Amino acid sequence: MATWWIYALLSAVFAAATAILAKIGVEGVPSTLATAVRTVVILVFAWGIVFAAGHHREIAKISARTAVFLALSGLATGASWLAYFQALKLGPASRVAPIDKLSLAFTIALAAVALGEPITWKLALGVGLMVAGALLTLA
Template sequence: MWWIYALLSAVFAALTAIFAKIGIKNVNSDLATAIRTVVILFIAWGIVLFKGSAKQAQQLTPHNWVFLLLSGCATGLSWIFYFKALQLGEVSQVAPVDKLSVALAILLSAIFLGEPLTTKTLLGAGLIIGGTFVLIF
């Protein structure tokens, strides 16, 4: 079932790139990111409130909070740089380079989470890295 959500994520990430490229024309990329963030804020909290998940916030540990806040900071910085890259470059180049994050996540998951690096994951990460360099140069 996880792969269905992952595919949906990929579809919406692709739409994000297209919509963002159209939307940032003659707009400051930081302002565009801020607007996008407000929309996401309303959608995410709407889902949490609709599902009744807000009460679970009381169960979060300080460890949860620290890493969720760090994740939020990383996401915010990623979006700021992504929108700036989209403003300056072509979607067909920026989006695939952005997906270099997949290969980096594989490597970082092995280092920090102890996840196994199988031949298959190393080959996949290597192909992503190779494809990224093809698109850059």
């Protein structure tokens, strides 16, 4: 089994835990404050891993182009988290999470347009079924 597949599956499991833990954690506090607290924890955790692995020595090798795209990705992540926490504050986690996962369809479309990644009929069918499933949670 390819290593990326294992990490992708772990990501899904941790994302599921995130939804439940965030739903509980956002109770009684503004969603923006909850997002900020979560972000600080992630910041400390991520930098701890960077230093533990010795990757902090690579900072000087980051190109300007890479830095710009990582910064833009960070802004998109922040906007996503703010919207996600507000959605969790207002709605049930069991309905918010599937709609949030519509990001899959957007990612595949953007990957095709921006990166030239192919969309096969199997991929399109699978994503279509996932989108249909996510939309069914609204009913």
